[in-house]
Structures are given as C-alpha cells and as structure tokens.
Amino acid sequence: MYRADIYTGLESYVASQVNGHRYAHCRSCAVTMKALLDRFPKSYRDDPAGSDAGMYVGLWHDVARGWSDRALLEFCLDRSLPMEPEERNCPMLLHGTVAAALMPEHIPDCPETWMRAVRWHTLGDISMGALGLAMYITDYLEPLRTHIDPARRRYLLSLSTMEEMGLRIIEDQNEYFRRTGLVQAEATRRLYLHLLRGGRL
Numbered sequence: 388m389y390r391a392d393i394y395t396g397l398e399s400y401v402a403s404q405v406n407g408h409r410y411a412h413c414r415s416c417a418v419t420m421k422a423l424l425d426r427f428p429k430s431y432r433d434d435p436a437g438s439d440a441g442m443y444v445g446l447w448h449d450v451a452r453g454w455s456d457r458a459l460l461e462f463c464l465d466r467s468l469p470m471e472p473e474e475r476n477c478p479m480l481l482h483g484t485v486a487a488a489l490m491p492e493h494i495p496d497c498p499e500t501w502m503r504a505v506r507w508h509t510l511g512d513i514s515m516g517a518l519g520l521a522m523y524i525t526d527y528l529e530p531l532r533t534h535i536d537p538a539r540r541r542y543l544l545s546l547s548t549m550e551e552m553g554l555r556i557i558e559d560q561n562e563y564f565r566r567t568g569l570v571q572a573e574a575t576r577r578l579y580l581h582l583l584r585g586g587r588l
Contacts, residue, residue, distance in 0.1 A: 393494065397446055400493060405453045412531055416445035420525040427549055430517035433500075440501060443494065444522055448505045451485040459485055471510060473572040483509045511557070511578040513588070517549065520588045524552050535559075554582040 402410050420441030424431050434440045451459065456478035462485050463470055474480045487506035490497045504522045507515035511523050528540055535543075539559075546552045557579045564571055571579075 394442065394446075397443065397493060401446055401450050404450050409449055409452055412529065413446050413449050415529045415531045416448060416522075416525050417442045418445070419529040420445035420521055423521050423525060423549070424518075427517075427521075430521055430549065434498065434518070436498075440498075440518060441521060441525075444501050444504050444518060445525055447490060447494075448486060448508050448522060448526065449482065450489065451482040454482060454485065462488070471572060471574055473510065473574075480509045483507065507574070510572045510574045511553070512574045513578055513581050513586070515578075515588065517588050520549050520553050524549060524556060527556050528552075550582050550587055553588075554579065557582070 398414075401413055405413065421438050422441075424438035424441045428438070431438055431440055436443065454462075459481040460475070460478040462468075463481055466488065468484055468488060470481065470484065474484070483506050487502040490502050490505060494501070500516055500518050503515050504519035507519050508522045508526050512519070515523065524543075528535065528543060530540075543552050543555055546555065557575060560575075561571060561579075563569075
C-alpha cells in the first residue's frame, strides 16, 4: 500500500489532472505536511503510513481542483455525497469532496482518515481529525502560497500546537471575510468554536 511506485503513480495522475501551478502546490503541500506531522507525532500515531500519510494526502488534496463547478456538483449529486450549504452555493469548494471520493480508486486500502482529511481541507470541520487539521494548516501555509507574508507564516509555524495554528488561521480568514463581505461557513464556525474552547482533534 505505502510504496514508492504507488506514490509515483499518484504524482503522474495528479500532474495529468491539474495545471503546473496547482501541481507545484500539491507537491509542496506533500512535503510541508509530512514535516508538520513529523513535528507532531501524536497526530499520526494510529496511521499505518506514519508521517508519510502527509505525503499522500498533501499530494492528492487538490486533484479535482481543475474540474468545472458543474462537473463537481454533478459528481456529488450522482453519488448522493453530503454537501454543506456553502458548497452547493459555491461548487468549487466541492473539489475536496470529489477528491476524497476518488481516493480509494487510486490508493489501495485508503484509510478513512485520509479521505476525511481531503474532504474537509477547504472549510475545515470537527470531524476531520488530526490529519485533516494538518492538511488544513498546510494548505494555508505551504511555502509557495503568496497570500501570507513570510513573517506571519513563521509566527503561525512557531505556535506550539496544531490546534493553536488552526485557530489563528481561521481568525486570519475571518479578518479577510470582514474586509471582503464574505460569510464564514457553518462548518468552519463549528471548528473555530471547538478550538477556541480548547478542543483537540
């Protein structure tokens, strides 16, 4: 299951599904997420792949990002996949749901924890678990991202727990939403309140 040939095959498949910029992001997420998991070993203590889970999840998470809104929505409707109201209203957000549903076709015996991590990397959710939190953080902080200045990235990475990192990232996003008039998704709000109260994933 956790073999170099499988990972190489995933690299080739992801590269065939997304543009070069997105593929670079996926590869950067893979490396960044593994490093984050290595720093917090309790986050993958039950994972058969160990911290290498971050390589697979990070690489795969945006595999459906190039799909059209219509294709994403139809895929989810055809398979009766659960959707948040915000995802129905903005189908681009469904690329995580679609990517998660595709994982078992490409990764033999894919753990459910990997699928939850990929499914919730856009909005975040209490059910995403520690691996999902690592993916959520990585997607925001990986070094190729240009929306965050280096000093803020260093600060967030200096925090002592992934839960604190996730909390601060959601606060950063909330500030952006206030400036642009966007509304926070209910799943993100639940996650934020959980982390604010000291909850762990």
